[in-house]
Amino acid sequence: MTVTLILLAMGLGLAGWLAARARAVAFRSAHGVRAMKSLPQYHAWYVALWIIIPLAIFIVIWSNLAPQLVLQSVLSSPAAADLPQFDFQRRTILNEAAALATGRSATAYNAEARALAEPFREAISQTRMTGIAIALIIGLAGGAWSFLRLRPDFSARTRVERTVMVILLCASLVAILTTLGILVSLTFETIRFFGMVSPVDFLFGTHWGPDPMSDPAHADPTRYGAIPLFWGTIFIGAIIAMIVAIPLGLMSAIYLTQYAAPRWRTWLKPMLEILAGVPTVVYGYFAALTVAPAIRDWATAIGISNASSESALAAGVVMGVMIIPFVSSMADDSIAAVPQAMRDGSLAMGATTAETIKRVLVPAALPGIVAGVMLAISRAIGETMIVVMAAGAAANLSANPLEAMTTVTFQIVAMLTGEGSFDHPATLSAFALGFVLFLVTLALNFIALRVVKRFREAYD
Amino acid sequence: MVSNQPTETMVPVKEASALPSDLTPKMSARDVSVFYGEKRAIDSVSIDIETRYVTAFIGPSGCGKSTFLRALNRMNDTIPSARVTGEIRLDGVDIGTMDVVQLRARVGMVFQKPNPFPKSIYENIAYGPRIHGLAENKADLDEIVQRSLERAGLWNEVKDRLIDSGTALSGGQQQRLCIARAIAVDPEVILMDEPCSALDPIATAKIEELIDELRGRYAIIIVTHSMQQAARVSQRTAFFHLGEMVEYGSTSDIFTNPVKERTKDYITGRYG
Ligand SMILES: Nc1ncnc2c1ncn2[C@@H]1O[C@H](COP(=O)(O)OP(=O)(O)OP(=O)(O)O)[C@@H](O)[C@H]1O
Ligand SMILES: [Mg+2]
Secondary structure, X not given: OHHHHHHHHHHHHHHHHHHHHHHHXXXXXXXXXXXXXXXXXXXXXXXXXXXXXXXXXXXXXXXXXXXXXXXHHHHOOHHHHHOOOOHHHHHHHHHHHHHHHHOOOOOOOOHHHHHHHHHHHHHHHHHHHHHHHHHHHHHHHHHHHHHHHOOOOOOHHHHHHHHHHHHHHHHHHHHHHHHHHHHHHHHHHHHHHHHHOOHHHHHXXXXXXXXXXXXXXXXXXXXXXXXXXXXXXXXXXXXXXXXXXXXXXXXXXXXXXXXXXXXXXXXXXXXXXXXXXXXHHHHHHHHHHHHHHHHHHHHHHOOOOOOOOOOHHHHHHHHHHHHHHHHHHHHHHHHHHOOHHHHHHHHHOOOOHHHHHHHHHHHHHHHHHHHHHHHHHHHHHHOOHHHHHHOOOOOXXXXXXXXXXXXXXXXXXXXXXXXXXXXXXXXXXXXXXXXXXXXXXXXXXXXXXXXHHHHHHHHO | OOOOOOOOOOOOOOOHHHOOOOOOOOEEEEEEEEEEOOEEEEEEEEEEXXXXXXXXXXXXXXXXXXXXXXXXXXXXXXXOOEEEEEEEEEOOEEHHHOOHHHHXXXXXXXXXXXXXXXXXXXXXXXXXXXHHOOOOOHHXXXXXXXXXXXXXXXXXXXXXXOOOEHHHOOHHHHHHHHHHHHHOOOOOEEEEXXXXXXXXXXXXXHHHHHHHHHOOOOEEEEEOOOHHHHHHHOOEEEEEEOOEEEEEEEHHHHHHOOOOHHHHHHHOOOOO
């Protein structure tokens, strides 16, 4: 159905394009090149857009509307009178009938469904004819109207330009609106949660252990203290991971910008960036199956008997490796942005390359490096898969990296996929956690962008 | 080969007394060629640079003045495609065999565009003394900083704002800061590549005055596009053209009585 309409729109569009172009070419040979305000293909696109855009809007509306129309006409048919009133059965039968009518299945379990198949088929073909007819009218009307406006001095070019701009604007609005939508729904659910558990208990409590089976009306606020989660998140994402990622990222950036021969650089830089493209699940396996047992064995070997097989250290280290490219590519860019004149100035003073890096390049690039680290932290604390697989579920408030720890993201997953009903405070707590995480990463990103901007201005 | 006397590649000077040929040259280049990849930017240049003189390098754009200047403190080492052949000596020692850090401490450089570090004025000057360990303590360092700024004629303008960023100074002040930075490590030779081309006439006059004062202590080489500037500040002038050094002699001779036709054409503004 929709496919037919899309093909129709494309066909009409193409026809309009060709016709308009032919007309514009005719104008050109009649009036001369000078008389034309726009090239023939702008005339062509002008008409084509006038056909395609209204049709596209129509197709979107129609594809949502058509099933309703079909259903309505089926329900008004005499065979529908036998349908049971009970909603679930009714829906099953209707679905079966629809499957029969469209040929998705050959037989139906319910006799009523078989009886309804024929009206369904009729309704579908009728709706299809209506849709095609309306589409034809819209397409021809748009095409004819725009075609008649074509003149040698018609400025089709500016109009096409403007339309393209509007299309681009709509595309970018989609992303912005999505973000807003996320924020609004998060806020809404968070407010519901805070109606059951006070923000003070949530933000400052030190015990985390929501019970999804408890009575939703009487949430126990002492079980919703999120401090252990915040601590686990910071300890794994901002401390352990950064201890790994900052030195390694910075050193690889320095090596790549200052020491690596260009030929090596063209190989090494993409290889490093591949790290960022590895699916986090794969890192999760690696953390859970390789790194965590290795750390436990090592801990046992040096005499720590109670080392668990899930540890903050394993998750943090692997996460650190994962975000090396974030740190290194920002550091790389900002070191490379330090003017060559600084480097020359230092070398000409008799400084070695290492001294130049330490005393001139890194200090000058520091804002960019800091911004990179902040972006990396915001990436790390939002990371889920690795902690789900390697860090454990126990909400521990401990500074021992060998212990299992849990994070905000882990608990969001656990609460949303748990057996609590959707309006239970345990489930809703996931939104509150998400909200806090969202605010923190937003703040980190915002600060990082500001820092980068200030630093860009420093050399211009 | 150590050469105390001018070789035949040098253009003989008419006024023998103008050249202190009794002195050992501070720097001497013999048959120096510089290549960028396969391209030859400098073709067998031989020259002696005397101390306590300002030597000007003049010549049309692209003739290789900067390239040759950068060969003198091995700054060309930082360009991967650059290759230098021939022999350059500092006080008779081949600079190719010297530690490049030591060489650059003795042969300082000032660039065309002022390039102070984005640090305080004090730290800019203290940079060289720190990396070369020239100061025993803070008082020593303060003293070096003050002396360098005084010699660069900048002390009175900045003495109350030593902690301000060096990049916050005016262009002319920045360039004098760079000169102060270069002399803070007590070099023997100072190379200046068009140090005034980014400055207005007043700042230029200040720098020229400064160069004249510094001349008593150092060997100074200045690349310039301004014939007037060369005539004002230098005692020796070398004319470069298409990678060759066409003529070298006392500035007054080069400007009033050039031997080579090409020099005469350039001086009189027939090209370049
Ligand atoms: N890094 C480089 N790589 C390749 N070729 C270079 C490089 N630097 C300079 N050259 C070439 O070497 C030649 C000499 O350049 P150089 O900069 O020494 O000229 P110059 O006399 O200083 O000119 P100007 O007066 O314009 O500064 C030019 O042809 C230039 O294109
Ligand atoms: Mg130059």
